Amino acid sequence: MTTLPPLPMTHPKLTSLARQKLPCFPSTIPRSQLIKEKDDIDHYLEVNFKGLSKEEVAAYRNSCKKNICVDMLRDGYHKSFTELFALMEKWDALQEAARVRSLFWLQRPLEEQPDKLGHFYHHLTRAEAAERKEYFEDVYNNLYALACYFSNSEDKWVRNHFYERCFKIAQRIKIDGGKKEAEAHAHMGLLFEEEGQLLEAAEHYEAFHQLTQGRIWKDETGRFLNLLACESLLRTYRLLSDKMLENKEYKQAIRILIKASEIAKEGSDKKMEGEASYYLGLAHLAAEEYETALTVLNTYSKISIDLEDDLSLGRAYEAIAKVLQSQGKMPEAIKYLKKVVEIARNNFQSLDVVRASTMLGDIYNEKGYYNKASEYFQQAFDTTAELRNMRHVDETKVHYGIAKAHQIMLTINNYIESEDLTSLDYLLSWKENRSSIAPHPIIGGSRKPTMESLYQIPENSEELNGFPDNRKNET
Numbered sequence: 162m163t164t165l166p167p168l169p170m171t172h173p174k175l176t177s178l179a180r181q182k183l184p185c186f187p188s189t190i191p192r193s194q195l196i197k198e199k200d201d202i203d204h205y206l207e208v209n210f211k212g213l214s215k216e217e218v219a220a221y222r223n224s225c226k227k228n229i230c231v232d233m234l235r236d237g238y239h240k241s242f243t244e245l246f247a248l249m250e251k252w253d254a255l256q257e258a259a260r261v262r263s264l265f266w267l268q269r270p271l272e273e274q275p276d277k278l279g280h281f282y283h284h285l286t287r288a289e290a291a292e293r294k295e296y297f298e299d300v301y302n303n304l305y306a307l308a309c310y311f312s313n314s315e316d317k318w319v320r321n322h323f324y325e326r327c328f329k330i331a332q333r334i335k336i337d338g339g340k341k342e343a344e345a346h347a348h349m350g351l352l353f354e355e356e357g358q359l360l361e362a363a364e365h366y367e368a369f370h371q372l373t374q375g376r377i378w379k380d381e382t383g384r385f386l387n388l389l390a391c392e393s394l395l396r397t398y399r400l401l402s403d404k405m406l407e408n409k410e411y412k413q414a415i416r417i418l419i420k421a422s423e424i425a426k427e428g429s430d431k432k433m434e435g436e437a438s439y440y441l442g443l444a445h446l447a448a449e450e451y452e453t454a455l456t457v458l459n460t461y462s463k464i465s466i467d468l469e470d471d472l473s474l475g476r477a478y479e480a481i482a483k484v485l486q487s488q489g490k491m492p493e494a495i496k497y498l499k500k501v502v503e504i505a506r507n508n509f510q511s512l513d514v515v516r517a518s519t520m521l522g523d524i525y526n527e528k529g530y531y532n533k534a535s536e537y538f539q540q541a542f543d544t545t546a547e548l549r550n551m552r553h554v555d556e557t558k559v560h561y562g563i564a565k566a567h568q569i570m571l572t573i574n575n576y577i578e579s580e581d582l583t584s585l586d587y588l589l590s591w592k593e594n595r596s597s598i599a600p601h602p603i604i605g606g607s608r609k610p611t612m613e614s615l616y617q618i619p620e621n622s623e624e625l626n627g628f629p630d631n632r633k634n635e636t
Contacts, residue, residue, distance in 0.1 A: 391428035
């Protein structure tokens with residue numbers, strides 16, 4: 162967790178001489194070329210460096226990899242040599258496995274990367290020397306420096322190796338009150354989280370959280386370690402709850418999310434507390450505990466209002482609308498969804514507009530308000546067309562087409578039930594052209610309402626009076 166200042170790299174004489182001919186020769190150079198280069202080097206050394214020893218000549222001829230290994234053994238760093246040799250063997254094994262599976266291996270052979278070899282030599286030997294003197298904090302710092310150096314995506318397995326070593330060493334450090342141990346638990350939690358082992362990750366994050374409680378330790382960016390522990394635990398608990406919900410283990414998911422909510426409150430971060438309430442509310446919704454879900458989600462919406470976070474507020478309103486829709490309270494659900502559309506448009510969140518508009522269209526379509534359904538489905542379709550997101554375009558196009566078909570179906574039914582020559586002419590004309598059919602005119606009080614008259618209702622009448630069971634049979 163702590164960024165160390167760059168240390169001056171020291172190299173023994175053999176390594177320094179070897180680095181003068183970097184980069185190291187690849188193993189694919191033809192033998193004839195190697196012989197010629199050897200003769201050239203011999204001649205150059207004989208003319209210019211008559212005083213060099215055999216070891217110095219060997220250092221100039223050998224690869225960087227071999228020189229570093231020789232230096233480690235010669236200087237008595239046998240543990241460092243053993244560890245480096247094991248890492249190099251694994252490196253080669255991974256490269257060979259990728260070749261067998263016909264995969265593209267991004268990494269060059271280690272002997273062709275002298276900078277990495279140099280870091281291995283520098284920090285491993287310093288760590289071994291510190292361990293002999295039982296300076297375990299220096300051991301940790303050098304191993305952690307290697308973990309940070311190999312943090313890029315293709316070298317993560319090297320990083321993980323040193324995270325594990327840091328964890329073992331950190332438990333032997335007693336002079337810092339447990340800070341290094343807490344950081345090591347955080348690193349191990351990240352390691353297991355990336356590998357998908359969430360239970361193991363949660364165990365390490367819980368230890369990280371416990372060690373940082375009541376402490377004012379900060380990381381290199383100035384953030385409190387306890388807050389980072391809370392965030393890490395919340396993230397892991399949420400991932401665990403997602404798996405539980407997929408398996409319909411609702412009680413377990415709610416239990417772990419309640420625990421996450423308590424930890425979020427402890428972190429004194431309102432945004433984090435709101436996030437925890439959001440996921441807990443969704444879990445109660447999945448378990449069909451609607452009243453509890455509404456209570457929790459209303460807490461999330463209040464926090465979002467206090468923080469003036471429109472995006473979170475839109476997400477809260479959408480979740481509340483889902484709960485109300487599940488309860489059959491469609492007018493209330495519509496109110497919240499319209500707020501979601503407004504917030505999303507004001508914040509240029511096009512996908513949120515699409516999602517909320519589609520939900521509105523579904524509600525109106527289900528209740529027989531086909532004009533309104535068509536209006537919202539068209540809004541969703543037009544938005545996806547602007548985004549040029551083909552997957553969403555196809556989906557919204559289907560919804561829009563269904564709503565339009567319902568409109569035409571109801572109009573045609575009205576003409577058929579009219580049983581007069583004018584209606585028959587309209588039907589025959591539509592059948593020949595397959596174009597838009599004119600709305601049915603209202604003739605007399607007993608005639609069924611047309612589509613246009615059916616939907617010429619006040620904007621909020623649905624919210625005030627509720628939906629009828631079947632608008633098509635209304636007279």
